[in-house]
Amino acid sequence: MDLSKYHQKRDFNSTTEPKGEIKKSKNEFIFVVQEHAASHLHYDFRLEMDGVLKSWAIPNGPSMNPQEKRLAIMVEDHPYDYKDFEGTIPKGNYGAGSVIVWDEGTYVLTEEQITVPVSDQFKSDLQKGQLSFILKGKKLKGEFALVRLKIPQKNAWLLIKKRDQYAHKADILKESKSVISHLTLEEMGT
Secondary structure: OOOHHHHHOOOOOOOOOOOOOOOOOOOOEEEEEEEEEOOOEEEEEEEEEOOEEEEEEEOOOOOOOOOOOEEEEEEEEEEHHHHHOOEEEOOOOOOOEEEEEEEEEEEEEOOOOOOOOHHHHHHHHHHHOEEEEEEEEOOOEEEEEEEEOOOOOOOEEEEEEOOOOOOOOOOHHHOOOOOOOOOOHHHHHO
Protein backbone atom coordinates (compact mmCIF):
# COMPACT_ATOMS: atom_id res chain seq x y z
CA MET A 1 0.00 0.00 0.00
CA ASP A 2 1.39 3.34 -1.04
CA LEU A 3 0.59 7.02 -0.46
CA SER A 4 2.88 8.44 -3.18
CA LYS A 5 0.01 9.27 -5.60
CA TYR A 6 -1.89 10.95 -2.76
CA HIS A 7 1.16 13.07 -1.86
CA GLN A 8 1.93 13.97 -5.50
CA LYS A 9 -1.55 15.43 -6.02
CA ARG A 10 -1.49 17.75 -3.00
CA ASP A 11 0.30 20.89 -1.85
CA PHE A 12 0.30 20.59 1.93
CA ASN A 13 1.35 24.24 2.28
CA SER A 14 -2.07 25.30 0.98
CA THR A 15 -4.47 22.52 2.02
CA THR A 16 -5.40 21.34 5.50
CA GLU A 17 -5.77 17.75 4.33
CA PRO A 18 -3.64 15.42 6.46
CA LYS A 19 -0.29 14.46 4.99
CA GLY A 20 -0.72 11.28 6.91
CA GLU A 21 1.26 8.12 7.10
CA ILE A 22 0.59 4.43 6.96
CA LYS A 23 -1.05 3.37 10.23
CA LYS A 24 -3.72 0.95 11.38
CA SER A 25 -6.69 0.69 13.70
CA LYS A 26 -6.08 -1.15 16.93
CA ASN A 27 -9.11 -3.44 16.63
CA GLU A 28 -11.65 -3.56 13.80
CA PHE A 29 -11.05 -2.12 10.35
CA ILE A 30 -12.72 1.24 9.78
CA PHE A 31 -14.64 2.65 6.85
CA VAL A 32 -15.62 6.23 6.13
CA VAL A 33 -17.83 7.95 3.56
CA GLN A 34 -17.09 11.61 2.88
CA GLU A 35 -19.49 13.85 0.98
CA HIS A 36 -17.33 16.04 -1.25
CA ALA A 37 -18.41 19.09 -3.24
CA ALA A 38 -15.46 19.23 -5.66
CA SER A 39 -15.92 19.99 -9.37
CA HIS A 40 -18.84 17.52 -9.11
CA LEU A 41 -20.67 16.50 -5.95
CA HIS A 42 -19.77 12.93 -5.03
CA TYR A 43 -19.21 10.63 -2.07
CA ASP A 44 -15.78 9.15 -1.28
CA PHE A 45 -16.09 5.60 0.04
CA ARG A 46 -13.01 4.39 1.94
CA LEU A 47 -12.10 1.01 3.45
CA GLU A 48 -9.08 0.64 5.72
CA MET A 49 -6.56 -2.01 4.73
CA ASP A 50 -2.85 -2.35 5.46
CA GLY A 51 -2.58 1.10 7.00
CA VAL A 52 -4.25 3.10 4.21
CA LEU A 53 -7.78 3.87 3.09
CA LYS A 54 -8.60 2.16 -0.22
CA SER A 55 -10.85 4.72 -1.92
CA TRP A 56 -13.65 4.92 -4.47
CA ALA A 57 -15.49 8.05 -5.68
CA ILE A 58 -19.23 7.39 -5.97
CA PRO A 59 -20.89 10.10 -8.13
CA ASN A 60 -24.46 9.32 -7.02
CA GLY A 61 -23.63 8.30 -3.46
CA PRO A 62 -24.31 4.99 -1.72
CA SER A 63 -27.76 3.41 -1.59
CA MET A 64 -29.48 1.02 0.78
CA ASN A 65 -31.65 -0.27 -2.10
CA PRO A 66 -30.31 -3.54 -3.59
CA GLN A 67 -31.87 -2.60 -6.94
CA GLU A 68 -29.71 0.54 -7.22
CA LYS A 69 -26.18 -0.31 -8.28
CA ARG A 70 -23.90 2.71 -7.91
CA LEU A 71 -20.85 3.45 -10.06
CA ALA A 72 -17.69 3.65 -7.93
CA ILE A 73 -14.43 4.87 -9.46
CA MET A 74 -11.35 3.61 -7.64
CA VAL A 75 -8.95 6.45 -6.84
CA GLU A 76 -5.61 6.74 -5.05
CA ASP A 77 -5.11 5.37 -1.54
CA HIS A 78 -5.60 7.93 1.22
CA PRO A 79 -3.82 8.05 4.58
CA TYR A 80 -5.55 6.56 7.60
CA ASP A 81 -5.80 10.04 9.19
CA TYR A 82 -8.03 11.18 6.31
CA LYS A 83 -10.89 9.35 8.07
CA ASP A 84 -11.59 12.43 10.21
CA PHE A 85 -10.99 15.10 7.57
CA GLU A 86 -13.68 17.77 7.26
CA GLY A 87 -13.22 21.24 5.87
CA THR A 88 -12.77 23.15 2.66
CA ILE A 89 -9.94 22.37 0.25
CA PRO A 90 -8.95 25.77 -1.23
CA LYS A 91 -9.44 26.64 -4.90
CA GLY A 92 -6.47 25.76 -7.06
CA ASN A 93 -5.87 22.52 -5.14
CA TYR A 94 -6.70 18.99 -6.22
CA GLY A 95 -10.25 18.21 -5.08
CA ALA A 96 -11.04 21.85 -4.20
CA GLY A 97 -14.34 22.13 -2.34
CA SER A 98 -15.99 21.27 0.96
CA VAL A 99 -15.84 17.85 2.62
CA ILE A 100 -17.84 16.33 5.49
CA VAL A 101 -17.72 12.89 7.08
CA TRP A 102 -21.13 11.66 5.96
CA ASP A 103 -20.77 8.25 7.63
CA GLU A 104 -18.22 6.21 9.54
CA GLY A 105 -17.95 2.89 11.29
CA THR A 106 -16.26 -0.48 11.05
CA TYR A 107 -16.45 -3.35 8.60
CA VAL A 108 -15.68 -7.04 8.26
CA LEU A 109 -15.21 -9.21 5.19
CA THR A 110 -18.08 -11.63 4.61
CA GLU A 111 -16.16 -14.73 3.54
CA GLU A 112 -17.47 -17.50 5.74
CA GLN A 113 -14.18 -19.31 6.07
CA ILE A 114 -11.19 -17.04 5.69
CA THR A 115 -8.14 -19.28 5.92
CA VAL A 116 -5.53 -16.55 5.32
CA PRO A 117 -4.93 -13.25 7.14
CA VAL A 118 -7.73 -10.75 6.46
CA SER A 119 -5.36 -8.35 4.66
CA ASP A 120 -4.32 -11.17 2.28
CA GLN A 121 -7.98 -12.04 1.66
CA PHE A 122 -8.77 -8.35 0.99
CA LYS A 123 -5.88 -8.06 -1.50
CA SER A 124 -6.92 -11.28 -3.23
CA ASP A 125 -10.56 -10.15 -3.47
CA LEU A 126 -9.47 -6.72 -4.69
CA GLN A 127 -7.32 -8.29 -7.41
CA LYS A 128 -10.21 -10.57 -8.44
CA GLY A 129 -12.48 -7.51 -8.61
CA GLN A 130 -15.04 -8.61 -6.03
CA LEU A 131 -15.12 -7.49 -2.41
CA SER A 132 -17.96 -8.48 -0.04
CA PHE A 133 -18.20 -6.88 3.39
CA ILE A 134 -20.54 -5.96 6.21
CA LEU A 135 -20.67 -2.29 7.20
CA LYS A 136 -21.40 -1.30 10.78
CA GLY A 137 -21.89 2.42 10.31
CA LYS A 138 -24.12 5.11 11.70
CA LYS A 139 -26.02 5.32 8.37
CA LEU A 140 -24.81 2.42 6.24
CA LYS A 141 -25.41 -1.02 7.73
CA GLY A 142 -25.36 -4.57 6.50
CA GLU A 143 -23.81 -6.42 3.60
CA PHE A 144 -22.43 -4.69 0.51
CA ALA A 145 -20.26 -5.67 -2.44
CA LEU A 146 -17.83 -3.80 -4.65
CA VAL A 147 -17.60 -5.44 -8.08
CA ARG A 148 -15.15 -4.31 -10.77
CA LEU A 149 -16.71 -3.77 -14.18
CA LYS A 150 -15.23 -5.73 -17.06
CA ILE A 151 -14.41 -2.77 -19.24
CA PRO A 152 -11.05 -1.37 -20.38
CA GLN A 153 -11.13 1.25 -17.62
CA LYS A 154 -9.96 -0.99 -14.74
CA ASN A 155 -10.87 1.47 -12.00
CA ALA A 156 -14.66 1.33 -12.63
CA TRP A 157 -16.59 -0.66 -10.01
CA LEU A 158 -20.18 -0.97 -8.78
CA LEU A 159 -21.18 -0.57 -5.12
CA ILE A 160 -24.12 -2.88 -4.47
CA LYS A 161 -26.26 -3.24 -1.35
CA LYS A 162 -27.10 -6.88 -0.66
CA ARG A 163 -30.58 -7.97 0.39
CA ASP A 164 -30.62 -8.19 4.18
CA GLN A 165 -32.50 -6.84 7.18
CA TYR A 166 -31.03 -3.34 6.61
CA ALA A 167 -31.99 -3.00 2.93
CA HIS A 168 -34.66 -0.40 2.15
CA LYS A 169 -35.81 1.86 -0.66
CA ALA A 170 -35.75 5.19 1.22
CA ASP A 171 -33.14 7.70 0.00
CA ILE A 172 -30.35 7.43 2.59
CA LEU A 173 -28.69 10.54 1.11
CA LYS A 174 -31.45 12.69 2.65
CA GLU A 175 -29.58 12.12 5.91
CA SER A 176 -27.28 14.97 4.94
CA LYS A 177 -25.47 15.92 8.15
CA SER A 178 -21.93 15.01 9.11
CA VAL A 179 -21.65 12.29 11.74
CA ILE A 180 -18.76 14.25 13.31
CA SER A 181 -19.55 17.99 13.13
CA HIS A 182 -23.32 17.61 12.51
CA LEU A 183 -22.97 20.22 9.74
CA THR A 184 -24.30 19.86 6.21
CA LEU A 185 -21.94 20.22 3.28
CA GLU A 186 -23.36 23.70 2.63
CA GLU A 187 -22.79 24.74 6.26
CA MET A 188 -19.21 23.44 6.10
CA GLY A 189 -18.56 25.62 3.05
CA THR A 190 -19.70 28.86 4.67
